[in-house]
Amino acid sequence: MRQLPSAPPSRTSRRPARRLPPDEIRAAIVEATIRIIGRGGTAAVTHRAVAEEAGVSLSSTTYHFASKAEIVDAALRQVAANEIARVEATTTAALEHVHDIDSLVDLLTAWLDDQLADEWLVVRAGYELQLEAERSPELEAAHAEWGTKVQELSAHALERAGSPRPREDAHILAALIDGLRLEEITHPRPGVAERNRPLLDRLLRALVAQS
Numbered sequence: 001m002r003q004l005p006s007a008p009p010s011r012t013s014r015r016p017a018r019r020l021p022p023d024e025i026r027a028a029i030v031e032a033t034i035r036i037i038g039r040g041g042t043a044a045v046t047h048r049a050v051a052e053e054a055g056v057s058l059s060s061t062t063y064h065f066a067s068k069a070e071i072v073d074a075a076l077r078q079v080a081a082n083e084i085a086r087v088e089a090t091t092t093a094a095l096e097h098v099h100d101i102d103s104l105v106d107l108l109t110a111w112l113d114d115q116l117a118d119e120w121l122v123v124r125a126g127y128e129l130q131l132e133a134e135r136s137p138e139l140e141a142a143h144a145e146w147g148t149k150v151q152e153l154s155a156h157a158l159e160r161a162g163s164p165r166p167r168e169d170a171h172i173l174a175a176l177i178d179g180l181r182l183e184e185i186t187h188p189r190p191g192v193a194e195r196n197r198p199l200l201d202r203l204l205r206a207l208v209a210q211s
Helices: 022-041 048-056 058-064 066-093 100-117 120-135 137-161 166-186 191-209
Strands: none
Touching: 022 048, 022 058, 022 066, 022 120, 048 058, 048 066, 066 100, 066 120, 066 137, 100 120, 100 137, 100 166, 100 191, 120 137, 120 166, 137 166, 137 191, 166 191
């Protein structure tokens, strides 16, 4: 007999058992907002929804963030900061193993597969950052810094793989990756690596083969 799903935890049970320091409460609010944005976009963000997701009191969210716009800005800036730190910490080391097209295809295929499997809410929130950046100078600056870091690492990888014009080709590669990620988060299906590998391989071979 099929087991009925258990009831969701009450708001009281989700709150921390101990009183958290203000900086930890603020961080919990920001991380909860990222998850909400990833699931439902910025329209889904309310003080009440964030409080329930973070497991904190409603008054905590209004104490740290007076308006929804402030919460959204903080969350989306954190998405950019997290991604910049992650790229610097992991991708830079991985690039040392890139020495030809095959190794670069392996790296990008595994990176996309892992990201879409484990971090799809962050991926979706990242696209919200791009859409929201136009209205906020702070978000625009965070988005620009994120894009610059990715472009630099992409150019370095392409240069190691043999591209004669790595900086130009980095823009082309980024466009393909953005398209692949958008396709996967809007129409998720099994077999991400199997679909993406031949496309990455074909593009990279065409770029490296330029005279």
